[in-house]
Amino acid sequence: MSLSFCILASGSNGNCSVIWTEKATVLIDCGCSAKYITENLAALGIFPRNLTAAVITHAHADHISASGIGFLLKNNIPIYLHEDIFEDAFRKYGKKVEEYISMPFYENFKIDDIAVESFEVYHRDKNVSRTFGFTFSHEMNARQYKIGYVTDxxxxxxxxxxxxxxxxxxxxxxxxxxxxxxxxxxxxxxxxxxxxxxxxxxxxxxxxxxxxxxxxxxxxxxxxxxxxxxxxxxxxxxxxxxxxxxxxxxxxxxxxxxxxxxxxxxxxxxxxxx
Ligand SMILES: [Zn+2]
Known part of the structure; x- marks a missing residue:
């Protein structure tokens, strides 16, 4: 049993991290190019077909890029995002996001054996109405282990x-x-x-x-x-x-x-x- 985590990239050029257990593999944000994400996941032995879901913090392009959306759509990866974030992304990318397999989240949800809690953080401008932080919890040997994630x-x-x-x-x-x-x-x-x-x-x-x-x-x-x-x-x-x-x-x-x-x-x- 294990809970693993890796930041693929972080900064205004693109953000993407990955969390994985035996049962679930979850991307956090998808703001890099499809090529960069694919190559870096492959280096960890993770292939697009292994991805269970993606969770998006907010709609700035360094957290959900056009190429990142393309990667998620092409590989049919469910995207967990708040309704307001969907609106922000729709305003930015138009028809591209119409095909979103969007799973609207409220406060808490589960992705297989990873329990996700979302909470609002302080990051907004004229393009972004809301931004969320997350905790990802996983139970191993009757103990909870937790990853806290706040990037903006x-x-x-x-x-x-x-x-x-x-x-x-x-x-x-x-x-x-x-x-x-x-x-x-x-x-x-x-x-x-x-x-x-x-x-x-x-x-x-x-x-x-x-x-x-x-x-x-x-x-x-x-x-x-x-x-x-x-x-x-x-x-x-x-x-x-x-x-x-x-x-x-x-x-x-x-x-x-x-x-x-x-x-x-x-x-x-x-x-x-x-
Ligand atoms: Zn931002």
Whole structure:
């Protein structure tokens, strides 16, 4: 028995991760090209016919791309997405999404032996009306194991923290360094949105959320693996994101978390819980 997880790509060029157990294989987001997804899944020994479903966080093109939609449709993969996300995708891609095999989700649902809980996060603009975070839970030897997944949110509230408590594997965005964002060449309106409560998460905010989640977790092996995701190419570096989180954890005496930074165009190491 096992619960495995791999981030295929993370960032504004495309997001896609995969979770698998003996019974189910689930894609989270499909914002890369069909070619990239196919090749990277194949490297893990996963073929499109093995995919049970895809779960979509929101309708920005880096989370559901035209090529990604094509991949899901071509392979008849059921897509779990919220009704509002369907509307957003329909506005963007028009007829292409009419063929969607859409499974509207409400708060909780099950994909074979993976229990999925969804919760709303803080990320919206004129094209995207709602964004969701998820937890994926799987029972092994009478114990629940959990993956927490939040890649786009402008802020973290108590409800998000509560959802992520006791995750064994946590994926949280650590999008920008405040100084780099302020001095970046990006248009003022874009920078204002990124830094807003509806944009993305700063390194310091990701760091304090991880510390809080760890301190509130009671489960054995909680936050054993933490992936810092959606790291900006323009206003952050992997080193800064890691350093900020490491310093915060150290200042609170938190040890024993294996930290990774998720790359834009390179698969992360597979982590498996057995
Ligand atoms: Zn987004």
């Amino acid at each position: 949110t402008g802020m973290i509230c108590g409800k998000i923290i509560r959802n992520l408590i006791n995750s064994n594997i946590l994926v949280l965005e650590s999008n920008y360094n405040r100084i780099m964002l302020n001095s970046s060449f990006r248009p003022y309106d874009n920078k204002k949105w990124v830094a807003s409560s509806w944009g993305h998460l700063a390194n310091e905010d990701a760091a304090s959320a991880i510390a809080k989640i760890k301190m509130l977790s009671t489960g054995r092996d909680s936050l054993k693996y933490v992936f810092l995701a959606h790291i900006s190419n323009h206003h952050n570096t992997h080193e800064l994101a890691l350093q900020t989180v490491k310093e915060t954890l150290l200042s609170k005496g938190i040890l024993g978390i294996r930290l990774f930074t998720a790359k834009r165009k390179q698969r992360c190491p597979v982590v498996s819980i057995r």
